[in-house]
Amino acid sequence: MTTSFNTPGPASEPAPVRPGRKLGPIADTVGSSHRAWLEPTRERYLASGRTLSDLSLKVLAKSKLSELLRGVGHYPRWEVIHRLAGELDLPGWPLYRLWKQAAMDTGKSRDWVDRSTEGTTAVATARSDQPLEHWALCQTIADGYLAYASVFLTDDTHKTAVDDTFAILWLCFDEALASPDIRRYAWNILRATVKAKANYRDERPVLAEAAFDTLALRDVSQQDQPTRLAESLELFTAISKLPEAQLDVMVLRHLCGFQPKQVSDLLGIPLAAVRSDERHANRFLDDTIELPPRTGGPTP
Structure with a gap:
């Protein structure tokens, strides 16, 4: 699934007017991992005032x-990306991480990646310029x-998703600091990163893998687990x-066990909005499936 990583933010200054033909949009065939570094790079280029003709002198043919x-x-x-990053003043380490991830996802071999980074390998480990x-x-x-992320993804994929998130955030950190929250x-x-890596059924993310490690099952006897598991799977489908x-x-509250204030802090939304979203979600679930009484779960 291809997911855009553009994030909403405050209105920005109009991009500088450039001579010549306008840069076309990202191709629909570009995958999510490729898009993860390409979108911030394009945004930096569009905001820089540089032209393709200008950059072609030091990076690549126009x-x-x-x-x-x-x-x-x-x-x-x-x-090539390393030269472009230098011209656009993009941080090297997060860009390299995302570039390498996308290269592997597009079928490039480790040997190709290693040969492509000859002479710039220090970028892969240098994080000295990470903003405090x-x-x-x-x-x-x-x-x-x-x-x-572990609710939607399995194995080490959820760790990769979080590391990718932090790399993208670093690339866009100036915009993040200027955003409302x-x-x-x-x-x-x-969310966009996890969605791009998740499995889907009927265009909705599959949460069923989380059934084996939820709060609902931790204190259930072995005899009762099959029944509770079936209930959990039905609940996950509805969620x-x-x-x-x-x-x-709902994922943070009832599958991860976080308190409302913790959810508010993670999502960057008011506590009242968390309570309102949970209330509306519970009404939907009550109307959709027949649930046992909610006991033993997170409390407000």
């Missing part, structure tokens, strides 16, 4: 650079993000049909 910024043609080698505010925010929200900005990135805001709240 026609090829246009293709790169639209995601068409061959997947670009890191040495970014580091502090990531430390604060990491556990909550991992818990949320940086926590909300970061959460929008996490997946909720609007995004209500789904996020």
Whole structure:
């Protein structure tokens, strides 16, 4: 599934007017992992005032650079992206991480990746330019993000999704700081990243994998587990049909076990909005499925 990683923010200044043909949109065939680094790179280019002709002198031929910024043609080698990052003042480490992830997802071999990074391998480990505010925010929200991602994703995929989220946030950190709420900005990135990696059924994310490690099953006897598991699977199917805001709240509250204030802090929304979303979601679930009395779960 292809997901846009654009996040809502405050109205920005109009992009500088450039001579020549306008840069075309990202191709529909570009996958989510490729889009994860391409969108921030395009945004930085569009806001920079630079032209393709200008950049072509130091990065790549104008026609090829246009293709790169639209995601068409061959997947670009890191040495080209590294030069472009230097011209646009993009942080190298998060860009490299996302570029490498997308390269592997498009079928590039590890040997191709290694050969593509010759002479710039220090970028892969250099994080000395990480903003202190970014580091502090990531430390604060990491556990909550991992818990949320693990409901939709399995194995190490949920860890990769969170690491990718933090890399994208670093690339867009100036925009995040200028947004109305940086926590909300970061959460929008996490949601888009998790959605891009999740499995879907009838265009809704599948939560069934979470059934084996939910609060509902932790204190259930082995004899009662099959019945409770069936109930949980039915509940997960219903939850997946909720609007995004209500789904996020219900996942964090009832599958991850967070208190309302913790959910408010993670989502970057008022506590009243959390309670309202949970109330409306519960009404939908009560009308959709027959649930046992809610006992033993998170309390307000």
